[in-house]
Amino acid sequence: MTECANCGAAMLQDQDWCMHCGAARPGLLKRRPGWLTAAGVLAVTALLVVGASVAAYAALTKPKPKTHKQLALHPPTPVTPSTTPGTPGATPTTPTVPGTPGAPPAPTGSAPPKIPTQTPTPEPTPEGSSGSNPNELLFPPEEKGSKAGKSTKAGKASKPSGSSKSSGKGASEGLTGEGVEEGSKGESSGGSGSKSAEPEGPEPILLDTNAASTYNPNAYLSSLFGDPSLAIDGESSTAWTAEVQASLAPQVNAGIVLDLRSAQKLGSATIKTKTPGIAIEMYGANGHNLPALITDPTWKKLHGARLLKKKKVTIKLKTKGAAYRFVLLWIVKAPASSTSAAPGKVAIRELELFPPS
Numbered sequence: 584m585t586e587c588a589n590c591g592a593a594m595l596q597d598q599d600w601c602m603h604c605g606a607a608r609p610g611l612l613k614r615r616p617g618w619l620t621a622a623g624v625l626a627v628t629a630l631l632v633v634g635a636s637v638a639a640y641a642a643l644t645k646p647k648p649k650t651h652k653q654l655a656l657h658p659p660t661p662v663t664p665s666t667t668p669g670t671p672g673a674t675p676t677t678p679t680v681p682g683t684p685g686a687p688p689a690p691t692g693s694a695p696p697k698i699p700t701q702t703p704t705p706e707p708t709p710e711g712s713s714g715s716n717p718n719e720l721l722f723p724p725e726e727k728g729s730k731a732g733k734s735t736k737a738g739k740a741s742k743p744s745g746s747s748k749s750s751g752k753g754a755s756e757g758l759t760g761e762g763v764e765e766g767s768k769g770e771s772s773g774g775s776g777s778k779s780a781e782p783e784g785p786e787p788i789l790l791d792t793n794a795a796s797t798y799n800p801n802a803y804l805s806s807l808f809g810d811p812s813l814a815i816d817g818e819s820s821t822a823w824t825a826e827v828q829a830s831l832a833p834q835v836n837a838g839i840v841l842d843l844r845s846a847q848k849l850g851s852a853t854i855k856t857k858t859p860g861i862a863i864e865m866y867g868a869n870g871h872n873l874p875a876l877i878t879d880p881t882w883k884k885l886h887g888a889r890l891l892k893k894k895k896v897t898i899k900l901k902t903k904g905a906a907y908r909f910v911l912l913w914i915v916k917a918p919a920s921s922t923s924a925a926p927g928k929v930a931i932r933e934l935e936l937f938p939p940s
Contacts (some may be wrong), residue, residue, distance in 0.1 A: 587603065588606065590604040590606070608642070657793050676836045790841060795814055796842070800877055824928045835914040841909070843908050847938070860890065861929050865885040865900060867905075885902060886899075910936060
């Protein structure tokens with residue numbers, strides 16, 4: 584048993600602290616570690632830091648691995664031809680390249696041998712040639728019986744010509760009997776070429792499918808007229824028709840009118856008909872409604888009476904720069920063959936309008 588140095592209370596032999604005042608047992612606090620222990624810890628830490636630094640420096644300064652240089656291959660050694668150069672029919676032997684499957688290994692040496700210059704093997708002399716002229720091997724003589732002059736003449740005859748007369752003459756100079764016959768008929772390539780070289784005209788004005796209607800100011804029976812849309816469907820096999828009345832023949836006094844929906848400037852009109860020989864007139868008008876009569880002053884004459892002698896006719900419209908919404912093709916008379924006994928019909932295949940060119 585011991586006593587507390589502070590308050591004098593009794594303490595056990597192995598008791599380190601007083602239970603009354605909390606003071607330490609005498610001599611307990613003197614056993615704290617000294618400066619030697621702290622110095623040892625610092626020394627170990629310094630050694631670890633130095634070791635880490637040395638390892639990092641060694642990793643950074645480690646030399647790169649050396650790359651192995653690839654050995655250069657020896658150049659191929661040519662093989663001397665097995666046959667003597669200059670012998671007719673001799674075939675040179677193809678040299679083998681080292682590394683090719685089945686080829687013998689190339690011999691090693693300080694320098695490859697020089698490749699001998701091979702003399703080209705002359706070709707056999709053709710029959711009938713003397714063999715003294717070396718150009719005969721490169722440029723064989725022309726065959727006997729070839730007619731170079733005639734081929735030149737034929738080339739001259741094939742020169743394009745604008746007229747069928749000159750084409751027929753050219754064919755008779757150097758072509759066969761068939762060419763002469765075609766030339767006499769005027770079927771020359773020059774003529775077709777000149778036709779294709781003609782400049783294309785302007786595109787027709789685009790119309791609605793219901794833009795065409797029959798203009799019938801005299802109130803004739805509607806059964807006398809066909810479908811007007813067939814005149815603007817782009818098909819020449821269909822047509823708008825108007826039956827000629829026996830009491831009026833050859834007068835027709837009806838027509839087909841196109842509604843452009845808005846006023847447009849016009850340049851020309853193309854008329855395709857099944858009945859050539861009809862007499863027509865062209866009119867133009869503006870406004871929201873069609874003029875009721877052909878004599879209405881609203882109608883402006885775009886072209887006077889014209890006899891269509893062909894199945895396709897293009898006429899120039901006299902608009903004086905004005906624009907029109909309604910364009911009328913007025914059928915004045917049927918062909919002269921339409922009489923009171925056989926009045927017949929008039930037919931308009933297509934009616935196209937074109938802007939000014």
